[in-house]
Each structure stands twice: as C-alpha cells, then as structure tokens.
Amino acid sequence: MGLDKKFLIENYRRQEDDELFYLLANEYNDLTEVAKEALAEELSARGFAEEVSRVITVHEAGLSPEQQEYYAALVRNLSCPHCNSDKERLNALMIKTREGDFYAVACPDCLSKIAGGSAGENILAASFGSFMSIINSVAVMISINDQLKIVRKGEDTAGFTKFIKTRVGQLELLKNNKYKLIRMLGNPEARVL
Numbered sequence: 336m337g338l339d340k341k342f343l344i345e346n347y348r349r350q351e352d353d354e355l356f357y358l359l360a361n362e363y364n365d366l367t368e369v370a371k372e373a374l375a376e377e378l379s380a381r382g383f384a385e386e387v388s389r390v391i392t393v394h395e396a397g398l399s400p401e402q403q404e405y406y407a408a409l410v411r412n413l414s415c416p417h418c419n420s421d422k423e424r425l426n427a428l429m430i431k432t433r434e435g436d437f438y439a440v441a442c443p444d445c446l447s448k449i450a451g452g453s454a455g456e457n458i459l460a461a462s463f464g465s466f467m468s469i470i471n472s473v474a475v476m477i478s479i480n481d482q483l484k485i486v487r488k489g490e491d492t493a494g495f496t497k498f499i500k501t502r503v504g505q506l507e508l509l510k511n512n513k514y515k516l517i518r519m520l521g522n523p524e525a526r527v528l
C-alpha cells in the first residue's frame with residue numbers, strides 16, 4: 336500500500352462514522368482516486384461495505400430521470416423538518432452566497448417564513464449561522480421571491496431539483512431512515528449525517 340493511502344486511512348480512522356459517511360455521500364466525486372479507495376476501505380472495515388457500494392454506484396452512474404424522480408418523490412412526501420406538518424409537499428429555496436449555494440427545505444408555509452425574515456430567522460440562523468447578513472441582501476431576496484412563486488404553484492423549484500442532484504448520495508444513504516432524512520433536511524449544511 337502506498338504511503339499516501341496509508342496516511343489517508345490513518346486520518347479517516349480518527350473520524351466518526353457520520354463524518355465519513357458525509358464525505359462519502361457529498362464529496363466523494365471531489366476526492367482523489369487514492370482518497371476514494373482509502374475512504375471506501377475504512378468504511379468497509381467498519382462493516383459498511385453494502386452502504387459504500389450503494390452510494391458509489393449512485394455517484395458513478397449519474398442520475399437517470401427516473402432516479403431523479405424517485406429521490407424527489409422521497410423528499411416531497413416527508414413531513415416538514417421545521418413544523419412537522421405533512422399536509423403539503425416539501426419544496427426548497429436555493430440561497431446563493433459568496434461561500435456557495437445553501438438550501439432551505441421545508442413546507443410552503445415554512446419556506447415563506449424563512450424567506451420573509453423574522454419568523455424564519457431562527458431557522459436560518461440554525462442552518463446558516465453567519466450567512467444571515469448575506470441572505471438579507473436585496474438581489475438574493477428577489478431571487479427567493481421568484482422561487483416562492485414556484486413553491487406556491489406546487490411545482491419543484493430549481494433549488495429543489497438541484498438539491499436532489501447534489502445530495503443524492505446522502506439521500507441514497509438515508510432513504511430507509513426517515514428520522515435522519517428529515518433531520519438532514521432541517522439542517523442541510525451540517526457536515527455529519
């Protein structure tokens with residue numbers, strides 16, 4: 336085994352399962368080949384070979400329209416991570432910041448509150464912390480209002496579709512665990528599962 340890989344495995348060995356799963360689910364495609372192997376080996380050594388293989392398959396094969404719809408339906412039908420209501424389908428707002436794109440996933444009412452400030456501030460503060468000031472900029476609010484119109488029509492927002500695409504590894508990993516799935520939707524930026 337090369338030194339690089341040995342070093343990487345030793346590093347991964349010091350991390351919690353959830354941290355490694357987060358890497359596998361969300362950042363696998365950005366890793367070097369050696370890091371991919373080291374991560375897969377460490378998780379397999381912990382007894383998660385089956386999960387590793389499922390998630391890698393999703394990353395490597397890319398999403399067919401049918402699979403995209405499968406994961407979208409999975410998320411749409413969950414109860415809202417902020418108010419627990421299951422009366423209306425979940426949707427998402429994509430919030431663009433200089434640090435990257437962030438997502439709020441919730442029922443239409445909660446998304447309106449999140450976009451409207453005050454009532455949404457606690458949710459946003461929990462999810463995005465220091466990004467609040469950027470979120471309040473005028474340009475961002477205009478784009479959020481456009482997304483809210485789509486939410487009110489009951490159609491997938493572009494943010495929802497992109498969320499499904501970028502988080503497909505995590506959705507695959509958590510698809511049989513609604514509790515963890517809803518918790519992830521409530522705080523999509525948390526770097527653990």
Ligand SMILES: [Zn+2]
Pocket residue numbers: 415416417418419420441442443444445446
């Ligand atoms: Zn809600």
